[in-house]
Amino acid sequence: MLRGVTALLVFAVAALGCGGLASLKSESVPAAASRAPVEPAPAAAPILLRGATIMTAAGPTIERGDVLVRDGRIAAVGAELAASAGVEAIDVAGRWITPGIIDPHSHLGVYSMPATTSNADGNEMTGPFKPDIQAEHSFWPQDPAIERALAGGVTSIHVLPGSANLVGGQGVTLRLVPALSAREMRMPGAPTTMKLACGENPMRLYGQAKGAEPQTRMAEVALLRQKLENARAYRVEAGKPRDFASDALAKLLAGEILAQNHCYRADEMLVRLDLFAEFGTAPRAFHHAVEAYKIRDRLAQAGVGAVVWADWAGLKMELVDAVPANAALLDEAGVRVALHSDSPYDIQRLNQEAAKAMAAGSRAGIAVSREAALRWITANPAWILGVDARVGTLEPGKDADLVVWSGDPFSVYTRAEQVYIEGRRVYERANPGPPRSDFELGLRGAK
Amino acid sequence: MAIALVGATVHTGQGPPLENATIVIDGARVHAVGAKLRPPDGATVIDVSGMVITPGLVAVGTRLGTLDVELESASVEATLPPSADPVRAALRAADTWNPASLTVPIARAGGITSALVMPEGGQISGQAAWVDLAEKEWLRRGSAALRVEIGAPLAATGPPPAGARAASFLRLRESLADARLYRGNRGPFLTNKLRALSISAADLDVLDRALARDLIVAVEVDRASDILTVIELANEYALRVVIVGGAEAWLVAGELARAEIPVALDAFADLPSSFSALRSRPDSAALLHSAGVRVILADLGSPHFAHRLRQSAGNAVAAGLPYDAALASITRVPAAVFGIADTGTIRAGAVANLVVWNGDPLEVTTWAERMWIRGQEVPLETRQDLLTRRYRQ
Numbered sequence: 063m064l065r066g067v068t069a070l071l072v073f074a075v076a077a078l079g080c081g082g083l084a085s086l087k088s089e090s091v092p093a094a095a096s097r098a099p100v101e102p103a104p105a106a107a108p109i110l111l112r113g114a115t116i117m118t119a120a121g122p123t124i125e126r127g128d129v130l131v132r133d134g135r136i137a138a139v140g141a142e143l144a145a146s147a148g149v150e151a152i153d154v155a156g157r158w159i160t161p162g163i164i165d166p167h168s169h170l171g172v173y174s175m176p177a178t179t180s181n182a183d184g185n186e187m188t189g190p191f192k193p194d195i196q197a198e199h200s201f202w203p204q205d206p207a208i209e210r211a212l213a214g215g216v217t218s219i220h221v222l223p224g225s226a227n228l229v230g231g232q233g234v235t236l237r238l239v240p241a242l243s244a245r246e247m248r249m250p251g252a253p254t255t256m257k258l259a260c261g262e263n264p265m266r267l268y269g270q271a272k273g274a275e276p277q278t279r280m281a282e283v284a285l286l287r288q289k290l291e292n293a294r295a296y297r298v299e300a301g302k303p304r305d306f307a308s309d310a311l312a313k314l315l316a317g318e319i320l321a322q323n324h325c326y327r328a329d330e331m332l333v334r335l336d337l338f339a340e341f342g343t344a345p346r347a348f349h350h351a352v353e354a355y356k357i358r359d360r361l362a363q364a365g366v367g368a369v370v371w372a373d374w375a376g377l378k379m380e381l382v383d384a385v386p387a388n389a390a391l392l393d394e395a396g397v398r399v400a401l402h403s404d405s406p407y408d409i410q411r412l413n414q415e416a417a418k419a420m421a422a423g424s425r426a427g428i429a430v431s432r433e434a435a436l437r438w439i440t441a442n443p444a445w446i447l448g449v450d451a452r453v454g455t456l457e458p459g460k461d462a463d464l465v466v467w468s469g470d471p472f473s474v475y476t477r478a479e480q481v482y483i484e485g486r487r488v489y490e491r492a493n494p495g496p497p498r499s500d501f502e503l504g505l506r507g508a509k
Numbered sequence: 510m511a512i513a514l515v516g517a518t519v520h521t522g523q524g525p526p527l528e529n530a531t532i533v534i535d536g537a538r539v540h541a542v543g544a545k546l547r548p549p550d551g552a553t554v555i556d557v558s559g560m561v562i563t564p565g566l567v568a569v570g571t572r573l574g575t576l577d578v579e580l581e582s583a584s585v586e587a588t589l590p591p592s593a594d595p596v597r598a599a600l601r602a603a604d605t606w607n608p609a610s611l612t613v614p615i616a617r618a619g620g621i622t623s624a625l626v627m628p629e630g631g632q633i634s635g636q637a638a639w640v641d642l643a644e645k646e647w648l649r650r651g652s653a654a655l656r657v658e659i660g661a662p663l664a665a666t667g668p669p670p671a672g673a674r675a676a677s678f679l680r681l682r683e684s685l686a687d688a689r690l691y692r693g694n695r696g697p698f699l700t701n702k703l704r705a706l707s708i709s710a711a712d713l714d715v716l717d718r719a720l721a722r723d724l725i726v727a728v729e730v731d732r733a734s735d736i737l738t739v740i741e742l743a744n745e746y747a748l749r750v751v752i753v754g755g756a757e758a759w760l761v762a763g764e765l766a767r768a769e770i771p772v773a774l775d776a777f778a779d780l781p782s783s784f785s786a787l788r789s790r791p792d793s794a795a796l797l798h799s800a801g802v803r804v805i806l807a808d809l810g811s812p813h814f815a816h817r818l819r820q821s822a823g824n825a826v827a828a829g830l831p832y833d834a835a836l837a838s839i840t841r842v843p844a845a846v847f848g849i850a851d852t853g854t855i856r857a858g859a860v861a862n863l864v865v866w867n868g869d870p871l872e873v874t875t876w877a878e879r880m881w882i883r884g885q886e887v888p889l890e891t892r893q894d895l896l897t898r899r900y901r902q
Binding site for chain 1: 571572577579581611612615777778780783786787811813814816817820824826871872876893894895898900
C-alpha cells in the first residue's frame with residue numbers, strides 16, 4: 063500500500079512567490095481568449111436556513127441562528143430572521159452551519175482517481191521552468207475524488223501543478239459545481255496563481271533522477287533569479303511573437319499573478335523572501351511551510367501567508383521538524399495561516415484537520431479559539447487565494463457557499479449533511495443520487 | 510511496587526466502560542481492575558479522575574520502526590528492492606525494528622503501544638513482528654504473520670507492472686505446492702533426492718509453518734475477485750488467512766464471514782484509487798462488521814501517519830460502525846486475531862499496555878496524557894514537543 067508515499071512524491075508541490083515589479087503593466091498583456099468567464103447560471107431560489115448554530119468565520123458563534131440566501135448570495139445572518147413570501151424555509155435545528163471549506167492546495171483533477179499512469183497529469187517534468195502551463199488544462203472534472211471532497215464540506219479548491227519544477231505552472235481556483243470543464247468551475251474574479259517549489263522535490267526529480275539542473279538548492283535559487291531577471295526585462299513588442307512564459311513571470315512580478323511557493327524549511331523560506339525582495343515583491347504564501355513556526359514573526363512582518371498541514375511529519379528530510387502546533391504558533395504570531403490537504407484523502411476531512419491543529423495548540427499551551435481555527439479552512443485560504451471579497455465567511459453580500467453539518471464541525475463524528483455553492487444545494491447526504499463522476503457510473507455497486 | 514490508577518472511565522474491552530474505576534498494575538501486568546476498587550496498601554496511587562483509559566492501541570500492517578524518513582531510501586529497512594527475489598518468506602521484520610526510529614515517539618503520542626510490523630515488497634514479503642513500542646524488551650513475537658501481497662508494485666512507488674496479479678498468484682501457488690511437497694520430503698530435499706523446488710529451504714521452512722496453521726498468512730489484497738481466490742487457496746491449503754487492505758472486501762463480506770477470515774481494513778482508503786479498488790467506500794468497516802466479519806482498522810499508508818489510527822476509528826463510527834467495535838478494532842481484535850495473549854484488554858492478568866486520555870480517545874480534539882507499556886510508564890514527549898518549546902520561548 064503506497065497511499066501515503068504516493069501522495070507525497072507525486073503531489074508535494076513547488077511554488078515560488080508572487081511578484082510585484084511594476085515594470086510591466088498588466089493591461090499591456092491582453093487576456094487570452096480561453097480566460098473568458100463562463101456565463102453564470104441563473105440564480106437559485108431564495109432559501110432560509112433556520113435554527114442552526116452558526117459559525118460565520120467573521121465573528122462570534124451564533125446560537126440558534128438563521129441564514130437567508132437570495133440570488134446566490136448571503137442576504138442576512140442572525141437570529142429569528144423573518145421568512146418572506148417565496149422564500150423556502152429549511153429547518154436545520156440542531157445542525158451547525160459554517161462557510162464552505164476552501165482547500166488552498168489540491169491536485170484533484172490533475173492527479174485523478176484511479177491513480178493510473180495517464181491520470182498523472184500535474185507535473186510537466188520536462189524542464190524546471192513551466193510558467194506558461196495551466197493546471198486548468200489538465201483538470202479532469204470527472205475525477206471521482208471531487209464528490210468525496212464535496213461530501214467533506216469543501217466548496218472551493220485551488221488546483222495547482224505539482225512540485226517537480228521550480229516554476230510548475232499556473233494554478234486555478236475552482237468551485238466544486240457540476241461541470242464539464244474547469245473553465246465552467248472557475249471562481250469568477252479569482253486571480254491566477256503561480257506554483258513555485260523549493261527544496262527536495264526539484265532536486266530529487268532533476269538532479270538526482272535525471273542528472274539535470276537543479277541538483278542543489280543553490281542552483282534552484284540561481285536558476286530562478288535568472289528567470290525572474292529575464293521576466294523583468296520582458297516587454298510585449300509589436301511585430302514580435304509573444305512569449306507566454308516570460309509573460310506569466312512578468313505578471314507574477316507585477317503582482318497580478320499570486321505566487322504560491324511550496325517550501326518546507328525555515329532557512330529556505332528566508333532565502334526565498336530575500337530573492338523576492340530583490341525584485342521588489344514577496345510570495346503570497348508559502349505552502350507546506352512545515353518550519354514556518356520558526357520564522358513566524360518574519361512571515362507576519364512580511365505579510366506572507368502560510369499554508370500548512372495539521373499533523374504530517376517525517377516523510378522527507380524537510381518534514382522532519384514538522385510540529386502539530388505549527389498552525390497555532392503561526393496564528394498566535396499574526397500570520398495568515400491556512401490548512402491544506404495536498405491529498406485526495408485529507409481533503410475529505412479538513413474540518414478534522416482544523417480540529418487537530420487547534421487541539422495541538424491547546425496541548426502546547428497556545429489558546430486558539432474555535433472561531434480562529436475555522437478561519438484556517440475558510441477565511442484565511444480565501445485571502446491566500448485573493449478571493450476573500452467573495453467567499454470564506456458568512457457575511458451579507460458574500461457568495462452563499464456554506465455547509466450544514468450534523469453537529470459540531472470539529473467533532474470526528476460530524477458529517478456534512480448539505481453543501482451549498484452560490485445558494486444551490488450541490489450535495490445532500492440523505493439523498494446522494496447517482497455518482498457525479500461519469501467514470502463511477504455503474505461502478506459503486508449496491509450496498 | 511504496585512501502581513493504582515484511580516478515578517478514570519475505563520474501557521476494558523469487555524462490556525461497558527467502568528466509571529470511576531481503579532486499575533492496579535503490578536510489574537508488567539494488570540493485577541486488578543474494577544469500579545471503586547480500593548487501591549492495595551502500599552501502592553503508588555495516581556489520580557486520573559476525569560480521564561479515560563483504554564488498552565494501548567495496536568497499529569497493524571505498518572512499517573513503523575522499520576524506517577526513519579520514508580523518502581530517504583537509506584533509512585527504509587524492511588522493503589527489499591524490486592531486484593530481490595519476490596519470494597522471501599524467511600525475511601523477518603523483527604530484524605529491522607528499531608525502537609529509536611523517528612517514527613516511534615510520534616506513534617506513541619497517538620496512543621499506540623504495540624504494532625504488527627510488516628515487511629513490504631515482493632509477492633511473499635516475509636514475516637511480520639509483533640512489538641511493543643518500548644525501549645527494551647519490545648519483541649512479543651518475531652514471527653506473527655507471513656505477509657503476501659497480490660498484484661504488488663515492484664518499484665517503490667507507482668502502479669504495478671503488467672501481469673503483476675497473474676505473477677503473484679502464479680508464484681504463490683507454486684510456492685505453496687512446493688511447500689506441500691517439502692512437508693513430507695524434507696530429508697530427501699536436503700540430500701538432493703527430491704526434484705528442484707522453486708524456493709529456498711529457508712523460505713520453505715517458513716511456509717511449512719503456514720501449512721501447519723502455526724503461522725497466519727496476511728494477504729494484502731483489495732479486489733473482490735482476488736479475495737475469493739484467496740479464500741479458495743485458504744481452503745485448498747487449510748491456511749489461516751487475514752485479509753489486509755480489503756478495499757472491496759465488503760462485496761464478499763458473506764464469504765469472508767463464512768470462511769471466518771478477518772479483515773484488516775485500510776480505514777481511510779475510500780477512493781477508487783486503482784482498478785482493484787474501484788468499489789472502495791467509506792463505510793466498509795460497518796458493512797463488514799454487520800456481516801459478522803472481524804474487522805481490524807489499520808493505516809496501511811506511510812508509518813508517518815500511524816498516529817491517525819484513532820481518527821480512522823472515529824470516522825468509522827461516523828460511517829456506521831458501533832463505537833465498541835471501533836475501539837475493539839484497534840485494540841482487542843488485532844491481538845485476538847494474531848494470537849497475542851493477554852493483550853488488547855484491561856483485565857486481571859493482562860499485559861499492562863494502557864493509555865490515559867483527556868477525553869474520548871476517538872475524538873480528534875483529545876490527546877493521550879500518559880501511557881504505560883508492560884507496566885512501565887513511558888514518556889509521551891516527542892521531538893515535536895521539544896521543537897515547539899524551543900521556538901516558543
